[in-house]
Amino acid sequence: MRWRGFASLSRAILRGFLRDRAAVFFAIVFPLMFLVLFGGILGNQGASEVELVEVGQVRLFDELPAGAREAFEDTFEVTRTDDRAEAIELVRSGEADVAVEMDGSRLVATYTGTDQVASAMTRGTLQAFVDGANLAASGRPPAFDLEMQRVEDDSLEAIQFITPGLLGWAVAMSASFGAAATLQGWRQSKLLRRLQLAPVSTRTVVGARVAVTVAVALAQMAIFVGLGAAAFGLQLAGAWPMAVPLLVVGTLCFMSLGLLAGAVARTTEGAVNMANFLVLPMAFLSGSFFPLDGTPGWLQAISRVLPLWHLNQGMLDVMVRGQSAAAALAPMAVLAGFALVMTLAAARLFRWESA
Amino acid sequence: MTGPAIEVTDLVKVYGELRAVDGVSLTVEEGEFFGILGPNGAGKTTALEMMEGLRRPDDGTVRVLGLPPWPRNADLLPRIGVQLQASSFFERLTAREQIHTFADLYGVPGAQADGWLERVGMADKAGDRVEDLSGGQAQRLSIACALVHEPEVVFLDEPTAALDPQARRNLWDLLSGLNDSGRTVVLTTHYMDEAEVLCDRVAIVDHGRLLRLDTPAALVRGLDAPTRITVGPGLLDPVRAGALPAVDDVAVRVDGTVLTTRSPAAVLARLAEAEQLDGVRVQTGTLEDVFLDLTGREYRA
Numbered sequence: 001m002r003w004r005g006f007a008s009l010s011r012a013i014l015r016g017f018l019r020d021r022a023a024v025f026f027a028i029v030f031p032l033m034f035l036v037l038f039g040g041i042l043g044n045q046g047a048s049e050v051e052l053v054e055v056g057q058v059r060l061f062d063e064l065p066a067g068a069r070e071a072f073e074d075t076f077e078v079t080r081t082d083d084r085a086e087a088i089e090l091v092r093s094g095e096a097d098v099a100v101e102m103d104g105s106r107l108v109a110t111y112t113g114t115d116q117v118a119s120a121m122t123r124g125t126l127q128a129f130v131d132g133a134n135l136a137a138s139g140r141p142p143a144f145d146l147e148m149q150r151v152e153d154d155s156l157e158a159i160q161f162i163t164p165g166l167l168g169w170a171v172a173m174s175a176s177f178g179a180a181a182t183l184q185g186w187r188q189s190k191l192l193r194r195l196q197l198a199p200v201s202t203r204t205v206v207g208a209r210v211a212v213t214v215a216v217a218l219a220q221m222a223i224f225v226g227l228g229a230a231a232f233g234l235q236l237a238g239a240w241p242m243a244v245p246l247l248v249v250g251t252l253c254f255m256s257l258g259l260l261a262g263a264v265a266r267t268t269e270g271a272v273n274m275a276n277f278l279v280l281p282m283a284f285l286s287g288s289f290f291p292l293d294g295t296p297g298w299l300q301a302i303s304r305v306l307p308l309w310h311l312n313q314g315m316l317d318v319m320v321r322g323q324s325a326a327a328a329l330a331p332m333a334v335l336a337g338f339a340l341v342m343t344l345a346a347a348r349l350f351r352w353e354s355a
Numbered sequence: 356m357t358g359p360a361i362e363v364t365d366l367v368k369v370y371g372e373l374r375a376v377d378g379v380s381l382t383v384e385e386g387e388f389f390g391i392l393g394p395n396g397a398g399k400t401t402a403l404e405m406m407e408g409l410r411r412p413d414d415g416t417v418r419v420l421g422l423p424p425w426p427r428n429a430d431l432l433p434r435i436g437v438q439l440q441a442s443s444f445f446e447r448l449t450a451r452e453q454i455h456t457f458a459d460l461y462g463v464p465g466a467q468a469d470g471w472l473e474r475v476g477m478a479d480k481a482g483d484r485v486e487d488l489s490g491g492q493a494q495r496l497s498i499a500c501a502l503v504h505e506p507e508v509v510f511l512d513e514p515t516a517a518l519d520p521q522a523r524r525n526l527w528d529l530l531s532g533l534n535d536s537g538r539t540v541v542l543t544t545h546y547m548d549e550a551e552v553l554c555d556r557v558a559i560v561d562h563g564r565l566l567r568l569d570t571p572a573a574l575v576r577g578l579d580a581p582t583r584i585t586v587g588p589g590l591l592d593p594v595r596a597g598a599l600p601a602v603d604d605v606a607v608r609v610d611g612t613v614l615t616t617r618s619p620a621a622v623l624a625r626l627a628e629a630e631q632l633d634g635v636r637v638q639t640g641t642l643e644d645v646f647l648d649l650t651g652r653e654y655r656a
Contacts, residue, residue, distance in 0.1 A: 004459050004462060005459055005460045005462075007459070008455075008456050008459030008460060009456070009460070011456075012445045012448055012452065012456045013445075015447065015448060015452065016445055016446045016447045016448065019447040019484075020446070020447060185446060188441070189441050189442065189443050189444060189446075190439045190440070190441040190443045191443040191444065191445065193409055193439055193443065194437065194439055194443035195460075196409065196427065197407060197408065197409065197432060197435070197437050198432065198457070198460045198461065199429060199432040199433050199460065199461060199462075200460045
């Protein structure tokens with residue numbers, strides 16, 4: 001009977017969640033919109049090409065060796081014209097980034113400074129081509145060689161950073177809202193009291209609520225990772241399965257935050273607003289939306305006392321930074337500690353009935 | 356086990372300055388339909404919640420089926436059914452899902468849940484979400500959920516509050532059959548007529564105190580209340596009516612002229628002689644008169 005009661009309560013809670021359009025929207029659709037938005041915008045940034053207008057014949061470009069030729073074509077999108085004035089005008093109007101012509105052995109590039117990234121890239125790349133051509137013309141082997149290596153996986157793109165952070169935010173939101181709204185709603189309708197008089201233990205009721213929230217969190221993870229991998233080229237590091245227990249502990253932590261809000265607030269709306277008030281700024285300060293590397297030190301110090309920061313860091317470590325599974329243990333301990341403290345506080349403030 | 360279904364002795368609950376329940380003692384027999392009647396704030400719900408085991412009495416004792424309900428008594432819970440004042444439902448479930456969830460919690464077969472849905476007349480609303488039910492339908496479902504495990508004692512806290520008169524009367528038909536199979540029913544209400552119609556015995560409470568406890572008929576009989584005879588409007592000249600022997604008082608109302616008397620037979624005979632009996636209504640005391648007599652003030656729910 002205990003198992004039947006647990007299963008039945010879980011089913012009732014899950015149905016209540018799935019039929020609550022607003023809850024489903026904020027738990028899944030809303031964060032996914034951010035994933036698509038960020039994935040779409042930031043994912044394409046590196047791929048944008050510099051528009052180059054070639055005036056007349058540019059000998060340097062024609063004589064590029066095969067390897068350099070490939071790099072050249074990756075960087076520049078080339079159009080040709082014989083009219084110098086027209087080419088300059090295209091650059092001035094912003095339709096092209098740079099116009100290039102040969103003046104004897106001199107390469108003359110006319111560029112616009114409006115897009116600083118593009119202009120810096122253009123200058124650097126053209127300089128490299130000129131240097132390379134000079135070196136080739138001298139017939140001597142190069143004295144130095146450069147090899148670039150990135151610490152992260154080769155394919156590291158924005159999506160790698162965005163997915164774990166947004167997933168952390170989504171889980172924090174749905175776990176805390178769900179717990180806060182359930183506690184408040186059940187208290188107001190006296191369902192808490194009704195269940196108290198049914199032969200079902202508090203443990204079973206709490207267990208069912210936790211089971212549903214954890215199941216929703218894992219579904220969020222499956223959807224996020226699935227979409228990130230399928231549509232935006234997300235690649236998971238080897239220790240990613242460790243993100244599952246990490247996410248479970250994170251879910252418990254944010255459920256306890258929701259319980260605390262639900263215990264303090266007087267209405268369901270108040271409880272959800274309070275949870276929102278806590279979670280949304282926390283998401284910003286925990287690097288869910290953008291990395292905190294460029295922020296002042298005091299801000300980063302604050303972020304380290306927020307549970308979501310620990311969840312996000314742990315998820316980044318095991319999902320994309322390629323760290324070992326053990327990297328998730330410290331964040332898990334921190335999150336469990338937060339969960340314990342907040343649950344105890346919620347239990348102290350708990351009231352059976354709305355005042 | 357034989358013995359009373361519920362035994363309450365010197366029950367007290369205090370909230371700050373307020374003695375919400377102030378020394379109430381009563382006994383409810385097995386199979387009885389028992390009413391706790393009083394105006395809002397009289398302490399009905401607080402008393403009921405102590406019997407259910409939701410609140411700890413500050414003083415006195417409660418025994419339900421011979422067992423103490425407080426603290427939460429797992430042996431007692433499957434044997435009692437409760438309907439609380441609010442509609443305590445799981446959000447966004449259908450009526451059928453709702454009662455099946457409760458059936459699962461009590462470990463009874465789903466067919467029994469469907470049976471109760473049928474019995475309270477909600478079978479055709481089984482697929483409706485609880486949020487879409489009318490007040491009367493929600494109360495029916497709530498009662499069915501309280502009874503799904505066939506409890507020996509069922510507590511109903513103001514099941515007809517906030518219903519329109521028609522819906523109330525419809526619900527009475529359902530409620531009146533609940534103790535047929537020997538089940539004990541305890542109901543709180545602030546409607547005098549409801550207690551009169553449904554209850555075997557009624558406890559009248561006010562300011563946390565038990566004022567009187569008896570069958571509705573005995574309560575009214577003991578009142579020695581005058582009879583009110585209402586004659587259709589315009590049929591009777593109030594001044595002449597007041598001059599009739601045995602008429603103690605005359606009042607003109609929209610629905611007719613009301614004569615108060617302690618000898619209704621004599622007054623009716625005079626009216627018959629004058630052929631003024633058309634649409635006449637005769638009313639002896641009601642529980643409202645009992646309340647007035649006990650407290651010295653008009654009953655206001």
